[in-house]
Amino acid sequence: MMKKYFIGVDVGTSSVRATVVNETGECCGSSSQPIMIWNPTTDFYQQSSVNIWEGVSYTVQKAVSESQVLPENIKGIGFDATCSMVVLGEDFQPISVSLDGDQNQNVIMWMDHRAKEEVEVINATRHRVLNSVGGTMSLEMQPPKLMWLKKNLSETWKEAKHFFDLPDFLSWKATGNLSRGMCSVVCKWSYSVDSQPKIGWDKDFFKRIDLEDLTHDNCSKIGEHVQAPGCALGPGLSKQAAAELGLLPGTAVGTSLIDAHAGALGCLGCCPSDLKDLPNMDKCLVMIAGTSTCHIICSNQCIPVPGVWGPFLSAVVPDMWAMEGGQSSAGSLLDFVTSSHPAFTDVQRKASERGLHAFQYLNERIKKLADKQGVHAAHLTKDFHLWPDFHGNRAPIGDPNLKGMICGLSLSATEDDLALLYLATIQALAYGTRHIVSEMEKHGHEISLVYVCGGLRKNSSYVQTHADVLGRPLVLPDAKDPVLLGAAMLGAQAYMNKSSLKDVMCAMGGGGKCIQPDFSVSKFHEKKYAVFLEMWKNQQKYRDMMV
Structure with missing residues (x-):
């Protein structure tokens, strides 16, 4: 009996990855390729859909080659990606989202925070669509970014014919099918599947935020048809996509997911x-x-x-x-606080000499410090506290304007000080998870x-x-x-x-x-979690004092 294999493609923040798995989920081959990110100014993060698809083509071909699986034995492919926004014009050509007009930069990334004013306008409406996002829309979602584009890049807005969430762009690129994935449009675009007055796009919402033109032609620019995760997209891979990926035309393609949601799917089984x-x-x-x-x-x-x-x-x-x-x-916060510390260069060099990641080296350093002091490693940060929202709070506070806070700094900048900062950051991320x-x-x-x-x-x-x-x-x-x-x-x-x-x-x-x-460290973490919540209250207090 012929074995069946399936391909998974993930477009993350900085790379494209692909894998070939068998019917039991065992990995048979994989590949990765970095993709470009432009950060022209504070809070602006842009990518290229052309560069991303080139990465998809490369990694799929490489993963299949490594797996030594014949294309005829690959029966299906699925895509996930970050919830970034892709803008295409006539004949599906890239349209610039960059202030400098670079046509190649046609993707506004998920972590782009340019639309702060726009998200405040949306949240001030208190519209019913906000009920499905905890009462407050994030500026990482697409409506505020769409508002920003219309307000600031009028030519882009005029020329744009299609707005895709990145996972849906990949599905379209693979099949030519313009349907959208339920995951993307429900979680990031305000599409409704359960609230009144009806299932679908809420035209009143778009009218309230001056995007009524997106509802014209049966909402063709943002998606007329929506499908559930894994639903087969038309006849499968198109001839062109099959040639670019090194697969057979007609290979089944499943409706996509946002990358995190694909992770949930992969874990829950x-x-x-x-x-x-x-x-x-x-x-x-x-x-x-x-x-x-x-x-x-x-x-x-x-x-x-x-x-x-x-x-x-x-x-x-x-x-x-x-x-x-x-x-x-999270990971970006750990990278930032460690790499910006004066001792990081030495730590990185020592770690590299031993074939370790810098974090592995710091984990060892923490254990040595704890053993030397005769305490559990957690207790090393008894007098060192950190609030982790250097890039705003997504949940449960939903405040993009929150900033990071550190308490317990000294004039010392040794390797041990870096280890404590690193540990305190990990603990703060854990307390943030506990808060959620x-x-x-x-x-x-x-x-x-x-x-x-x-x-x-x-x-x-x-x-x-x-x-x-x-x-x-x-x-x-x-x-x-x-x-x-x-x-x-x-x-x-x-x-x-x-x-x-x-x-x-x-x-x-x-x-x-x-x-x-x-x-054994439960009581210690209870105390530090109380400090964690107090830091949030203090930040609010300081903000009010400066009004």
């Missing part, structure tokens, strides 16, 4: 062998921890949480309500288990600290990359067509390792 009783799926939180961190839970019930995005029906798992919290800066979890549970969610995927799952201090702070077991899936696995599941679902996506998840999810919390 994982069954760790060292955990006797696996809780129901709706009691499992998934942390997709990379440049930023997303916290996703899929519930059987509609349970809104102020400050947390959702609930979104069937945006990830069919007939389940997805909620999404998040931290705008606390709000979820306060409003009716129950969380018994936490899955972790993304780049930060490789950081032992990050993982153990989160387990200790949350007081819950953390699961690290065996899958090499659950985000890519989730994308491949979309391709498998498209090929199988009538099978349940949940069945696909369970068949391909694999096993995992369970990390148990250390309850």
